[in-house]
Amino acid sequence: MRICIYGAGAIGGYLGAQLSLAGQDVTLIARGPHLKAMQEHGVRLLIDGEERVAHPVCTDDPSQVGPQDYVIVTLKAHSVPHIVEPMQSLFGPDTAVVMATNGLPWWYFYELEGPWRDRRLESLDPGGVQWDGIGPERVIGCVVYAASEVSEPGVIRHLKYNRFTLGEPSGEKTERVRRLARAFIEAGFRAPVRGIRNEMWVKLWGNVAFNPISALTQETVDTIARDPDTRAVAKTMMLEGQAVAEALGARFSIDIERRINGIEAVGAHRTSMLQDLDKGRPMEIDALVTAVQEMGRMVDVPTPTIDVILALVRQRARVAGAYPQD
Structure with a gap:
């Protein structure tokens, strides 16, 4: 081939x-x-x-x-x-x-x-x-x-x-x-x-929360998962993303706590979004977060926590020259 x-x-x-x-x-x-x-x-x-x-x-x-x-x-x-x-x-x-x-x-x-x-x-x-x-x-x-x-x-x-x-x-x-x-x-x-869409959502489930939170806090995924405050924010974002996905017909094969525990077990990993921010490279905000917000609006599923974190990480990225101004 x-x-x-x-x-x-x-x-x-x-x-x-x-x-x-x-x-x-x-x-x-x-x-x-x-x-x-x-x-x-x-x-x-x-x-x-x-x-x-x-x-x-x-x-x-x-x-x-x-x-x-x-x-x-x-x-x-x-x-x-x-x-x-x-x-x-x-x-x-x-x-x-x-x-x-x-x-x-x-x-x-x-x-x-x-x-x-x-x-x-x-x-x-x-x-x-x-x-x-x-x-x-x-x-x-x-x-x-x-x-x-x-x-x-x-x-x-x-x-x-x-x-x-x-x-x-x-x-x-x-x-x-x-x-x-x-x-x-x-x-x-x-x-x-x-079935590739379900697979995509399972991976995105963690990325939609842990990537932007890591860029905003400068912390690794294990720290975010262990800290009660950031864990709660991540879980809320993941639940919002799950609701959007299920409204579109996707199904999740694992429990949310198990998914978060799995992310914590990865250890002191710096997400790709945090690495890109540190190096001033364009950040994958739209594919990981904005698209979930857009889909939520399509299916009338509210994403209030995702909306707030998305606004904050966009601004952080723009200041670093890692996201378009317009």
């Missing part, structure tokens, strides 16, 4: 190296010193106490790559609209696009049974750039449970977890999603095929 990974940083580089080593025809789209190092020395993957070196094609020019069987997008959600145009050269008539981004996706309502079928989310896809330019019919959903880092240009260090849950928006176990899952499994990943 021809697989292009668009955004070959920590997660994309980890995926690409393993798939390449398993014999897939992989191309990585990257940039800067990281790209140069991968072009010169291959992708060095530090995993399970050993170093593995993969040599996929590495480039910053998608137009030189040609049509792919799968394009796996591992950028942050707010970066995707900017790559829709250059992605076009990667598309053939049957190319699938795997959206391995955090938070709720722009295609969430595609073919979703009910009154909101094919509704577009302005907070995630202003002007419908992704809906029109990628097309929801190409999409395979992906929920990432993996942690890795770019320890230096060209070097990916795998930290923990290796699960990439896959699913069609329709819920069908099509040949294209089963074929991709087999390739992931052969490369050493866990890749269950499931």
Whole structure:
């Protein structure tokens, strides 16, 4: 299979190296010193106490790559609209696009049974750039449970977890999603095929609360979960998010206290939103929080605590230059 990974940083580089080593025809789209190092020395993957070196094609020019069987997008959600145009050269008539981004996706309502079928989310896809330019019919959903880092240009260090849950928006176990899952499994990943929207909500359930609270308090997730005051705020936000999700037909397979305890057990983890704030990088506020607020208003479910925390974290991000002013 021809697989292009668009955004070959920590997660994309980890995926690409393993798939390449398993014999897939992989191309990585990257940039800067990281790209140069991968072009010169291959992708060095530090995993399970050993170093593995993969040599996929590495480039910053998608137009030189040609049509792919799968394009796996591992950028942050707010970066995707900017790559829709250059992605076009990667598309053939049957190319699938795997959206391995955090938070709720722009295609969430595609073919979703009910009154909101094919509704577009302005907070995630202003002007419908992704809906029109990628097309929801190409999409395979992906929920990432993996942690890795770019320890230096060209070097990916795998930290923990290796699960990439896959699913069609329709819920069908099509040949294209089963074929991709087999390739992931052969490369050493866990890749269950499931109802992807429920999976997305379970992961988002923690992110909608713990990410913005961590950015506002500068604390790690274990501290937030242990402190009675911040735990209570997080739980209230999660209950609001659950009510929105269930109004849209999603179901949660675990208890909220168990979910919070699981987050606490992660330990002194600095959320991605806090890390981005510290470095002045754009923060994933819209995919993790704003979209929940937008959906709540659609289904007439109030989200008062989410609204307050969202307003505060937006202002904090704007002051840091990590969120658009307009």
